[in-house]
Amino acid sequence: MSFIENIVNRIPNKPVFFEVRQQLRRSSIESATGGNSKIGSIIGVIVILLIVGSNLIMAARYIQVGYLMFILPVLATFLLPAMVSPVIAGEFQRRSLEQLLAAPISTVDIVKGKALRAIIPVLMMLTIVLFMILLIGIGKIFQGHEQDFDVFSPFISLPVCSLLFFVWSFFVTGLSVFVSSVTKSTSAALLASIGILVGLVFVVPAIIVPLSAVAIGPTAIGYLAAMHPAGMMVIAVARDTSAEPMHLPAAVMILLVSNCLYLAFGAFFLNLAARKLATYRKTGFEN
Amino acid sequence: MLEVKSLTKRYGQFEAVTSVDFALEPGEIMGFIGSNGAGKTTTIKMLATLLEPTNGSASLNGRPLDGNDLEIRKQIGYMPDFFGLYEDIKVWEYLDMFATLYGVEVNDRPRVIDEVLELTDLGFKKQAFARSLSRGMQQRLCLARCLVHNPTMLLLDEPASGLDPRARAELKDLIGELGRMGKIVIVSSHILPELADFSTVVGIIERGQMLAFGKVNDVVRSLTPAKKIQVKLLDRGAEASMFLHSKEHVSATQFLNPNEFRFDFTGTMEDQHLLLKAMVDAGFPIVEFMDEEADLEDLFMQVTKGALN
Numbered sequence: 001m002s003f004i005e006n007i008v009n010r011i012p013n014k015p016v017f018f019e020v021r022q023q024l025r026r027s028s029i030e031s032a033t034g035g036n037s038k039i040g041s042i043i044g045v046i047v048i049l050l051i052v053g054s055n056l057i058m059a060a061r062y063i064q065v066g067y068l069m070f071i072l073p074v075l076a077t078f079l080l081p082a083m084v085s086p087v088i089a090g091e092f093q094r095r096s097l098e099q100l101l102a103a104p105i106s107t108v109d110i111v112k113g114k115a116l117r118a119i120i121p122v123l124m125m126l127t128i129v130l131f132m133i134l135l136i137g138i139g140k141i142f143q144g145h146e147q148d149f150d151v152f153s154p155f156i157s158l159p160v161c162s163l164l165f166f167v168w169s170f171f172v173t174g175l176s177v178f179v180s181s182v183t184k185s186t187s188a189a190l191l192a193s194i195g196i197l198v199g200l201v202f203v204v205p206a207i208i209v210p211l212s213a214v215a216i217g218p219t220a221i222g223y224l225a226a227m228h229p230a231g232m233m234v235i236a237v238a239r240d241t242s243a244e245p246m247h248l249p250a251a252v253m254i255l256l257v258s259n260c261l262y263l264a265f266g267a268f269f270l271n272l273a274a275r276k277l278a279t280y281r282k283t284g285f286e287n
Numbered sequence: 288m289l290e291v292k293s294l295t296k297r298y299g300q301f302e303a304v305t306s307v308d309f310a311l312e313p314g315e316i317m318g319f320i321g322s323n324g325a326g327k328t329t330t331i332k333m334l335a336t337l338l339e340p341t342n343g344s345a346s347l348n349g350r351p352l353d354g355n356d357l358e359i360r361k362q363i364g365y366m367p368d369f370f371g372l373y374e375d376i377k378v379w380e381y382l383d384m385f386a387t388l389y390g391v392e393v394n395d396r397p398r399v400i401d402e403v404l405e406l407t408d409l410g411f412k413k414q415a416f417a418r419s420l421s422r423g424m425q426q427r428l429c430l431a432r433c434l435v436h437n438p439t440m441l442l443l444d445e446p447a448s449g450l451d452p453r454a455r456a457e458l459k460d461l462i463g464e465l466g467r468m469g470k471i472v473i474v475s476s477h478i479l480p481e482l483a484d485f486s487t488v489v490g491i492i493e494r495g496q497m498l499a500f501g502k503v504n505d506v507v508r509s510l511t512p513a514k515k516i517q518v519k520l521l522d523r524g525a526e527a528s529m530f531l532h533s534k535e536h537v538s539a540t541q542f543l544n545p546n547e548f549r550f551d552f553t554g555t556m557e558d559q560h561l562l563l564k565a566m567v568d569a570g571f572p573i574v575e576f577m578d579e580e581a582d583l584e585d586l587f588m589q590v591t592k593g594a595l596n
Binding site: 022026094105281 | 357384
């Protein structure tokens with residue numbers, strides 16, 4: 001039995017995990033390359049790791065480790081919709097949704113199963129960034145800058161940033177699954193999901209919360225910026241660079257509230273998607 | 288046992304299915320006949336709990352076919368008329384996914400998958416990607432998917448559409464086998480010859496109304512009181528035709544060629560025997576004298592003639 005199949009067999013035997021099992025099987029190098037050039041793919045991955053890794057180690061002294069974590073919300077904003085938005089729209093497109101709706105599984109579980117698909121890319125993104133940080137840490141130690149390698153400082157703490165990344169990923173997943181349930185083609189679902197998220201993360205802040213505002217100190221706009229998925233970085237930058245430091249308890253409270261809202265809206269969107277599927281199941285739909 | 292009572296589906300003012308009633312016993316294969324848009328798919332979807340009826344009900348072994356009851360779905364295998372397969376999935380993975388969804392025990396899955404692949408003659412394609420299968424194989428894979436949880440009832444909506452003659456013949460054998468396994472099978476089609484071979488029961492639906500239902504022979508008998516008899520002679524065809532017209536129960540002679548014709552006969556078997564004896568006694572050189580079985584196509588045309596006008 002293959003390594004991947006061993007992992008698949010460890011997944012609990014519940015219908016809700018139907019999508020994750022397939023996703024894992026497709027994650028193997030053999031599947032990703034259509035059963036061909038397994039050795040070539042492994043060599044390719046090793047070469048990329050060597051090039052990126054050696055560059056990171058050499059440039060380590062110039063990189064602020066903690067801020068690297070803030071790549072994650074951006075990655076999630078662009079990559080997760082690409083992975084998640086086809087989940088239901090794709091079923092429409094290939095006319096396989098009816099088979100799924102005929103199965104003895106609730107629409108809530110179908111949506112949960114589809115949303116769980118996001119777990120693998122989320123963990124992969126986190127692993128890659130943590131691996132990069134590890135390489136930078138090695139580089140810093142070799143270059144005698146180990147005092148810069150503080151990944152547990154309060155405002156750029158890896159555990160907290162990872163948690164916030166999970167929260168934002170949950171929101172992105174919920175939104176993408178919902179958009180997928182109301183569109184009938186994968187391209188429409190992808191465009192709509194990314195459009196909405198880019199609007200939320202980049203366009204809206206660019207209009208109402210110019211990032212430059214964080215540098216001008218504890219203004220109302222500066223506090224609003226803490227609501228951003230990368231709000232932790234905003235607070236950290238404002239704290240380090242502003243002449244008049246932000247009132248930290250207020251900023252942290254805003255950050256907490258906004259992340260609770262992300263969780264709530266993520267769950268709300270998933271619920272909407274389940275309701276949409278329940279409507280299809282009850283009243284039918286045109287393929 | 289499947290019991291369907293007054294099943295009705297209305298979309299606004301349009302009634303897609305009107306008060307359909309029928310019952311099927313285990314092992315019965317129902318050929319569900321109707322032209323495009325007659326209401327076959329709507330009825331099948333209601334039985335598959337994928338569409339809520341406006342009125343009426345259906346039950347399987349006494350348990351209502353209710354969309355909110357997820358457990359009842361484990362007794363149903365539904366094959367839609369149009370279906371898609373996941374592109375990046377192997378044959379056994381596709382079946383494994385649905386086995387997971389239908390709650391088949393993890394230890395039983397490899398055996399169940401092998402069994403359904405053997406039954407559908409796809410064992411040699413177990414490791415192939417689903418997208419690489421031919422249309423006929425994909426139909427069989429979809430049927431295998433319907434069987435993976437060993438359902439009591441199978442709902443097959445136009446399973447033979449788009450198949451070549453060989454694939455159709457294989458599918459017919461497979462459906463016959465499923466009936467022999469004691470499953471209730473409903474097979475819809477508007478291609479009648481493909482249903483005639485294996486259906487034990489026939490249901491004819493047109494414009495949402497079930498116009499005829501019952502065992503194939505019973506329906507044929509009830510709808511065609513006059514059987515057709517075909518006669519072939521060496522010669523004296525015209526004279527034989529006139530001779531027959533002088534007899535009771537004979538009408539509507541139709542010549543196929545000068546010495547071959549068919550006629551409608553409403554008498555009993557005894558009457559038929561006496562008629563043949565009379566012709567032989569009269570010295571007509573008879574080569575053939577045989578009943579023409581009314582086929583489903585004739586039946587369908589006859590039953591739906593009124594409904595379509």
